[in-house]
Amino acid sequence: xxxxTRQYNEQACHMNKSAASPxxxxxxxxVDRASKRDAVLLAAVRLxxxxxxxxxxxxxxAASLGVSKPLIYHYLGAKDQVLFECMRIGLQQLREAxxxxxxxxxxxxxxxxxxxxxxxxCIMEDFSRCVIRTGDEILAPEIRPQFRALKSxxxxxxxxxxADAAADGSALVTDVKxxxxxxxxxxxxxxxxxxxxxxLQPAExxxxxxxxxTRGIEP
Amino acid sequence: xxxxTRQYNEQACHMNKSAASPxxxxxxxxVDRASKRDAVLLAAVRLxxxxxxxxxxxxxxAASLGVSKPLIYHYLGAKDQVLFECMRIGLQQLREAxxxxxxxxxxxxxxxxxxxxxxxxCIMEDFSRCVIRTGDEILAPEIRPQFRALKSxxxxxxxxxxADAAADGSALVTDVKxxxxxxxxxxxxxxxxxxxxxxLQPAExxxxxxxxxTRGIEP
Numbered sequence: 001x002x003x004x005t006r007q008y009n010e011q012a013c014h015m016n017k018s019a020a021s022p023x024x025x026x027x028x029x030x031v032d033r034a035s036k037r038d039a040v041l042l043a044a045v046r047l048x049x050x051x052x053x054x055x056x057x058x059x060x061x062a063a064s065l066g067v068s069k070p071l072i073y074h075y076l077g078a079k080d081q082v083l084f085e086c087m088r089i090g091l092q093q094l095r096e097a098x099x100x101x102x103x104x105x106x107x108x109x110x111x112x113x114x115x116x117x118x119x120x121x122c123i124m125e126d127f128s129r130c131v132i133r134t135g136d137e138i139l140a141p142e143i144r145p146q147f148r149a150l151k152s153x154x155x156x157x158x159x160x161x162x163a164d165a166a167a168d169g170s171a172l173v174t175d176v177k178x179x180x181x182x183x184x185x186x187x188x189x190x191x192x193x194x195x196x197x198x199x200l201q202p203a204e205x206x207x208x209x210x211x212x213x214t215r216g217i218e219p
Numbered sequence: 220x221x222x223x224t225r226q227y228n229e230q231a232c233h234m235n236k237s238a239a240s241p242x243x244x245x246x247x248x249x250v251d252r253a254s255k256r257d258a259v260l261l262a263a264v265r266l267x268x269x270x271x272x273x274x275x276x277x278x279x280x281a282a283s284l285g286v287s288k289p290l291i292y293h294y295l296g297a298k299d300q301v302l303f304e305c306m307r308i309g310l311q312q313l314r315e316a317x318x319x320x321x322x323x324x325x326x327x328x329x330x331x332x333x334x335x336x337x338x339x340x341c342i343m344e345d346f347s348r349c350v351i352r353t354g355d356e357i358l359a360p361e362i363r364p365q366f367r368a369l370k371s372x373x374x375x376x377x378x379x380x381x382a383d384a385a386a387d388g389s390a391l392v393t394d395v396k397x398x399x400x401x402x403x404x405x406x407x408x409x410x411x412x413x414x415x416x417x418x419l420q421p422a423e424x425x426x427x428x429x430x431x432x433t434r435g436i437e438p
Contacts (some may be wrong), residue, residue, distance in 0.1 A: 116293065
């Protein structure tokens, strides 16, 4: 089966087996656009993490995907915008982890441990890793307040989990803010030293680090 | 007393009250050169920390001191070299902390705590702060191996202190390397959040963080 025939069949399938047409539906175009945008973001974030933001050009990102630079602009805009979008995704993943954990049963300490493990795992993945590897000062000044607001949400979520654990007696905490910075720092640092493919899996690293950190606030 | 007279008198004083001369001795010129070089480094590291390396030009550094850019070149060389020198000083301070602690009495855990506190305090000062705020990838490729070797010495020193505490039974450690990364990350992160002039002094922040971290490895 030729590539064209296969695409054509897939399209026909998407159209709920109604009359086959060589034209894609609005929905198919949207799915296609989203998947291309995702591919650009993943290629960009990996280069930003590896070489640093300033040493990466959109030409490099385009070349790594075998496409042209104007296509990147078409999907995402200028390099500042691409970086912000990568960091927004990274922060969104951390935010989702906090929201998910907040709904779970158990003691405050149980929820805190779950969040910290998930936090570390996120940081060892591409997008949240980029949040940590890139200093706020690199972002364009007009984007910075929005980025800091998103980051502050994660910090507040972590502080709330720590405060809740202290409140139900499952943790003993002197200073919630300083404890949050201690935990966030220890786990965020994986963005600087963790190399994928090392002897320990991210889940094992997360588990061991969270064990050391939370033993430090056991009652 | 005119500025010139005062300088002249100070020079005479430096010359051990021997015959006064309007020319400075080789030793005075060396002291003078070193203090100018230090002033340039301090101005540079503060701008790098505040604005980021790429957003800071040697013109900015020169302007902040009221001198010319060629003068900066004269004392230190190009911007890459200035950055490396700042980071070298920061790493040197951490290295001295490790060496000093290694000679002190007490258990392994006592020495480890002292080192961790001093490590955190260093990171909240200008030069070691720059080591953390600046990713290795920003350094010129030919300088990077030298920088990584210096950084690795600090990592090895921290691992040795942790291993010694485990060996004499004053700490309970599952994975020395992961414990070192956990501690270094938590303390290094102060370079990203600590603002001088906050309600807590660096020594208090260091003390509280080290308390949380080392409770996590108490036997």
